[in-house]
Amino acid sequence: MSTADCEQDEAGWGVFEGLPGDPMMWVLVLSELVAFGLFLGAFIVAHAVKPAIFASGQASLDVTLAGYNTIVLVTSGWAAARGVASARANARRHARLWLLFAMVLGGAFVTIKFFEYAQEIGSGIGLETSVFFTLYFLLTGFHLLHVCLGIIILAVVCRRADPTHVETGTIFWHMVDLVWILMFPIVYLVR
Amino acid sequence: MRYQPDRLDLTLLALIALAGATMALTGVTRGLLFADGAVLAIAAIKGRRILLDYLDLRSAPPLWRGLATAWLMLIVGFAWAVSAVSVLLS
Numbered sequence: 001m002s003t004a005d006c007e008q009d010e011a012g013w014g015v016f017e018g019l020p021g022d023p024m025m026w027v028l029v030l031s032e033l034v035a036f037g038l039f040l041g042a043f044i045v046a047h048a049v050k051p052a053i054f055a056s057g058q059a060s061l062d063v064t065l066a067g068y069n070t071i072v073l074v075t076s077g078w079a080a081a082r083g084v085a086s087a088r089a090n091a092r093r094h095a096r097l098w099l100l101f102a103m104v105l106g107g108a109f110v111t112i113k114f115f116e117y118a119q120e121i122g123s124g125i126g127l128e129t130s131v132f133f134t135l136y137f138l139l140t141g142f143h144l145l146h147v148c149l150g151i152i153i154l155a156v157v158c159r160r161a162d163p164t165h166v167e168t169g170t171i172f173w174h175m176v177d178l179v180w181i182l183m184f185p186i187v188y189l190v191r
Numbered sequence: 192m193r194y195q196p197d198r199l200d201l202t203l204l205a206l207i208a209l210a211g212a213t214m215a216l217t218g219v220t221r222g223l224l225f226a227d228g229a230v231l232a233i234a235a236i237k238g239r240r241i242l243l244d245y246l247d248l249r250s251a252p253p254l255w256r257g258l259a260t261a262w263l264m265l266i267v268g269f270a271w272a273v274s275a276v277s278v279l280l281s
Contacts, residue, residue, distance in 0.1 A: 018252045048273045067214045077245045078203040174245045181237045185230045186270050189217050
C-alpha cells in the first residue's frame, strides 16, 4: 500500500462510509441511543420492582395528549425527511419550508408536553411524589431537552439548506422521534 | 397533474395509523399481557419504519441497519419480557 493510499484511507470514515450526513453526527446519535437505552432499561426494571407504584403513576398520566404528541412528532419527522429530499434535489427554498414545518411541529410537541406537565404539577404531582414520577420527569425531561436541541439544529441547517448539512441535522431529529416511539408505550402504556 | 404519494408519504400514513391502533388497543384491553405485547410490537414496527425511511438506513450498509434494528428489538424485547415475567409471577 502506498503512502497516498494510506492518506486516502485515513481521510475516509471506515465503517461510517455509506451513511447519510456527517459521520460525527452518527457518533453522537449512537451515544445518545445507548444513553436512552440504559435509561429506558432502568425504567423497565424499576417498573418490575415496584409495579403498584408504577400502575398508580401511569393512571395519573394523560395518554391522549401523549398520543397526540406521537402523531405530531412522526409528522415532523416526515417534514424533515421531505426537507432532505428537497435539499438533495437542490430545491433549497422548498427544503427550508419543509424544515420550518418540522420545527413548527417540534414547537407544538414542546407546547403539548409543557401543557401535560402543567396539568400534572397542578394536580400536586412533582419530582419527589414517587419513584415513578422521578423517573418519568427525568426521562421525558431529558427527551424534551433533545427535542429543543433538535429544533435549534434544524434552525441552523435551515439557513444554508446545504444537502449534507440538512441530512446531518435531520439525523438528530429522527433519533429524537425514534426514542419517543419507544418511550410512549414503555412509560405510558405497558403495565 | 395528480399527486402520487411516495414511500415517505406511505410511511407517514402507516405511522399515524399505527399510533391510532396503539391508542385503540390501550383503551380496549388495558393491562393485559396481550395488549402490552401488541403495543410493543407496534412500537417496533414504527421504529423500523423510522429507521429505514426517515433515517434513510434502507440505502445504508447492512451493518448499520442491523445494529439499529438490534437496538430497537433489544429495548422492545426487554420491556415485553420483564412485563411478561412480572405478570406470570404475580
